[in-house]
Amino acid sequence: MSVVSEHMSQDLLTVSAGDRLGEAAKRMVARGVGAVLVMEGERLEGILTERDLMRAVAMGYSDDARVRDWMTRQPETVEASDATDHAASLMIHGGFRHLPVVDQGRVAGIISIRDLMRVALADSSPRGV
Numbered sequence: 001m002s003v004v005s006e007h008m009s010q011d012l013l014t015v016s017a018g019d020r021l022g023e024a025a026k027r028m029v030a031r032g033v034g035a036v037l038v039m040e041g042e043r044l045e046g047i048l049t050e051r052d053l054m055r056a057v058a059m060g061y062s063d064d065a066r067v068r069d070w071m072t073r074q075p076e077t078v079e080a081s082d083a084t085d086h087a088a089s090l091m092i093h094g095g096f097r098h099l100p101v102v103d104q105g106r107v108a109g110i111i112s113i114r115d116l117m118r119v120a121l122a123d124s125s126p127r128g129v
Contacts, residue, residue: 001083001085002083002084002085002119003080003081003082003083003084004078004079004080004081004082004083004084004086004087004101004109004111005080005081005101005103005108005109006084007084007111007115007116007118007119008080008101008108008109008110008111008115009109009110009111009112009115010108010109012037012107012109012110013027013028013031013033013036013037014036014037014038014039015027015036015037015038015039015048015067016038016039016040016067017038017040017045017046017066017067017068017071018066018067018068019066019067020063020064020065020066020067021053021056021061021065021066021067021069021070022063022065024036024048024067025053028048028050028053034049034050034097034098034112035047035048035049035050035097035098035110035112036048037100037107037110038067038068038071039107042106042107044075044077044100044102044107045068045071045073046067046068046071046072046073046074046075047071047072047075047098047100048067048070048071048072049072049096049097049098051096052070052071052072053070055070056069056070075096075099075100076090076094076096076099077099077100077101077102078090078099078100078101078102078111079101079102079103080101080102080103080108080109081103084111084116084119087099087111087116088113088116088120091113091116097112097113097114098110098111098112098113099111099112
C-alpha cells in the first residue's frame with residue numbers, strides 16, 4: 001500500500017492571507033505550481049489554487065486584492081500516513097486537485113492529482129516506449 005508521505009511535496013510554497021493576490025500568482029508561476037498553502041505562522045488558513053485565481057480574474061479583481069479575498073478557506077486535508085487511494089478519493093469526490101498534508105496536526109506537505117497519477121502509472125509506460 002502506497003502512503004501519501006511517500007509522494008507528497010515537502011518543498012512548500014506558502015503565502016500569507018494578507019499578501020497581494022497578484023504577487024501570490026507571480027510566485028506560483030515562478031515555481032510552476034498550481035496551488036499554494038496560506039499559512040498564519042504554523043497554522044493552515046487556506047489554499048489558493050489556479051481555480052481561485054481564475055475566479056478572481058473572471059470577477060474583475062482589483063490590484064489591491066488580497067489572498068484572503070479569494071483563497072479557499074478551511075481546505076480538506078489528508079494525513080501523511082493515509083493511503084494514496086484515500087487522497088485520490090477525496091480529490092475525486094471533492095472536485096479539487098491539491099490536498100494539504102498534515103502530520104500530527106502540523107502541515108507536512110501537499111499532494112496533487114499529478115502526484116497520484118504517477119503512483120497509479122508507476123508500472124506503466126507510454127505507448128511506443
